[in-house]
Amino acid sequence: MNIATRSAAPDTTGLDLEAFSRGLFIGGHWREGQGSRIAVVDPSTEAVIAHIANASVADAAAAVEAAAQAAAGWRATPPRKRSEILRRCFELMTERAAMLAKLISLENGKALRDARGEVAYAAEFFRWNAEEAVRISGEFGLAPAGANHIIVDYEPIGICVLITPWNFPAAMATRKIAPALAAGCTVVLKPATETPLTAFALAAIYQEAGVPDGVVNVVTTSTPGPVSSAMMADPRVRKLSFTGSTGVGRTLLAEASKSVLSCSMELGGNAPLVVFDDADLDTAIEGAMVAKMRNAGEACTAANRLYVQAGIYEKFVAALTKRMQGLAVGPGTDPATECGPMITAKAADKIDRLVADAVSRGAKVLCGGKKPSGTGFFYPPTVLTDVPSDAEMAHEEIFGPVAPLTRFETEDEVVRQANDTEYGLAAYIFTRDIGRGLRVSRRIEAGMIALNRGLVSDPAAPFGGVKQSGLGREGGSHGVLEFTEPKYVAVTL
Ligand code: NAP
Numbered sequence: 001m002n003i004a005t006r007s008a009a010p011d012t013t014g015l016d017l018e019a020f021s022r023g024l025f026i027g028g029h030w031r032e033g034q035g036s037r038i039a040v041v042d043p044s045t046e047a048v049i050a051h052i053a054n055a056s057v058a059d060a061a062a063a064v065e066a067a068a069q070a071a072a073g074w075r076a077t078p079p080r081k082r083s084e085i086l087r088r089c090f091e092l093m094t095e096r097a098a099m100l101a102k103l104i105s106l107e108n109g110k111a112l113r114d115a116r117g118e119v120a121y122a123a124e125f126f127r128w129n130a131e132e133a134v135r136i137s138g139e140f141g142l143a144p145a146g147a148n149h150i151i152v153d154y155e156p157i158g159i160c161v162l163i164t165p166w167n168f169p170a171a172m173a174t175r176k177i178a179p180a181l182a183a184g185c186t187v188v189l190k191p192a193t194e195t196p197l198t199a200f201a202l203a204a205i206y207q208e209a210g211v212p213d214g215v216v217n218v219v220t221t222s223t224p225g226p227v228s229s230a231m232m233a234d235p236r237v238r239k240l241s242f243t244g245s246t247g248v249g250r251t252l253l254a255e256a257s258k259s260v261l262s263c264s265m266e267l268g269g270n271a272p273l274v275v276f277d278d279a280d281l282d283t284a285i286e287g288a289m290v291a292k293m294r295n296a297g298e299a300c301t302a303a304n305r306l307y308v309q310a311g312i313y314e315k316f317v318a319a320l321t322k323r324m325q326g327l328a329v330g331p332g333t334d335p336a337t338e339c340g341p342m343i344t345a346k347a348a349d350k351i352d353r354l355v356a357d358a359v360s361r362g363a364k365v366l367c368g369g370k371k372p373s374g375t376g377f378f379y380p381p382t383v384l385t386d387v388p389s390d391a392e393m394a395h396e397e398i399f400g401p402v403a404p405l406t407r408f409e410t411e412d413e414v415v416r417q418a419n420d421t422e423y424g425l426a427a428y429i430f431t432r433d434i435g436r437g438l439r440v441s442r443r444i445e446a447g448m449i450a451l452n453r454g455l456v457s458d459p460a461a462p463f464g465g466v467k468q469s470g471l472g473r474e475g476g477s478h479g480v481l482e483f484t485e486p487k488y489v490a491v492t493l
Pocket of ligand 1: 028074163164165166167172190191192193194222224225226243244245246248249251252265266267268269293299300301395425465469470
């Protein structure tokens with residue numbers, strides 16, 4: 001393992017952390033929450049880097065009220081004008097990309113190069129949805145019986161509560177905010193408590209770009225359950241868009257059922273990565289490194305189980321181990337880092353537990369496999385072979401830099417193994433036989449397939465899962481429609 005020298009002090013050079021922790025962002029103003037402030041920790045150094053405001057139920061109600069006050073004006077804003085404001089958000093994010101990337105690295109721990117990628121991806125949701133805002137067209141046609149015409153109009157769904165995780169602090173927020181605003185909705189965002197500073201930095205950018213006061217509100221809280229329940233119970237709120245774990249997603253679906261809220265759910269994953277004998281080895285290794293190690297494995301789309309066909313297995317294992325061993329582990333903000341720390345000590349401990357469980361069931365450790373002592377929530381890039389199907393990590397998200405490899409013989413066998421999970425978010429297939437690639441793509445139960453590549457996310461494509469990985473899609477032309485309701489008018493001309 002190649003752990004870079006870790007500095008005990010966080011690198012905050014060039015970041016105005018006070019500006020990003022001014023309070024809750026409600027109705028275009030920064031205000032203190034009613035609870036005691038919450039500490040934000042740099043996972044690379046374990047140092048507290050900021051204290052953020054802590055919203056109570058009353059603060060959350062104020063945020064919904066601000067969104068309600070702004071709703072009529074934003075809904076009536078011409079799509080072209082909304083589009084131009086969204087475009088400006090894209091431009092400002094792009095101009096400030098270096099600062100935003102550093103802030104993400106600091107509070108999340110991810111390597112700077114991953115953070116730069118995230119900022120570009122996150123900003124793109126504004127550019128894409130600026131283009132979608134002016135193309136939300138309705139439908140007009142003659143009813144089959146000929147008695148009347150049918151008009152369908154896509155109206156903004158109403159006030160939206162958006163709840164996001166820590167692993168992509170910018171992109172998970174913009175993937176919801178941009179289409180919601182394009183559709184004409186106002187929102188309250190509750191970002192993850194571990195990574196709130198990026199959400200606040202972006203809120204200031206939206207305001208500068210011309211997003212009117214109250215259209216986007218941001219609240220952080222140490223009591224997400226009561227705060228989100230209170231917001232969802234307000235009859236003016238009509239939409240919950242959540243990205244996070246399947247467990248919390250289930251809880252929120254139950255809560256949302258009380259007021260029959262429209263729900264979009266982007267939940268957990270357990271992506272299989274399948275390498276057939278005829279795959280190009282270099283392409284497969286390159287793809288596996290991206291699918292496994294982007295964000296140090298802390299991605300819902302991360303390859304969680306790697307199935308490699310017997311004929312290419314030994315070569316693949318050797319090449320992957322070499323690449324994983326060579327990764328530079330270190331603080332996120334260090335430009336040399338390729339694998340940053342995990343988000344919390346608890347996350348690193350969970351990975352350690354999953355690796356120990358796999359080893360106790362017969363898996364072999366080729367590199368890594370042991371949590372280092374010292375400062376920061378680090379876990380080394382790890383390769384495991386002969387991971388049995390009853391290992392816990394075959395069924396649970398590892399959410400870390402661990403690649404568990406299993407050998408397979410036949411297509412039928414690997415399809416059965418790939419589908420042996422409650423999740424169905426992403427899958428990766430490597431083969432030079434495009435017929436087989438497309439056939440297996442159809443047989444694998446997942447919302448997204450990457451064929452001969454390690455990256456599937458694209459703002460221009462529908463992102464989302466099947467089974468217990470979620471409901472609905474974000475991105476593409478589908479994303480904006482999640483924030484609309486079709487209104488049907490039967491008309492006799
Ligand atoms: P999480 O624990 O489910 O938290 C996600 C968000 O929900 C956070 O803002 C969290 O707030 C909030 N939350 C927690 N408990 C809540 C409750 N009872 N009521 C309302 N809100 C609540 O997930 P995470 O650990 O942040 O993120 C990792 C998970 O997200 C993984 O499972 C990953 O696969 C999934 N994910 C999915 C996608 C996708 O697109 N499908 C993308 C990224 C991540 P606090 O921070 O205050 O706890």
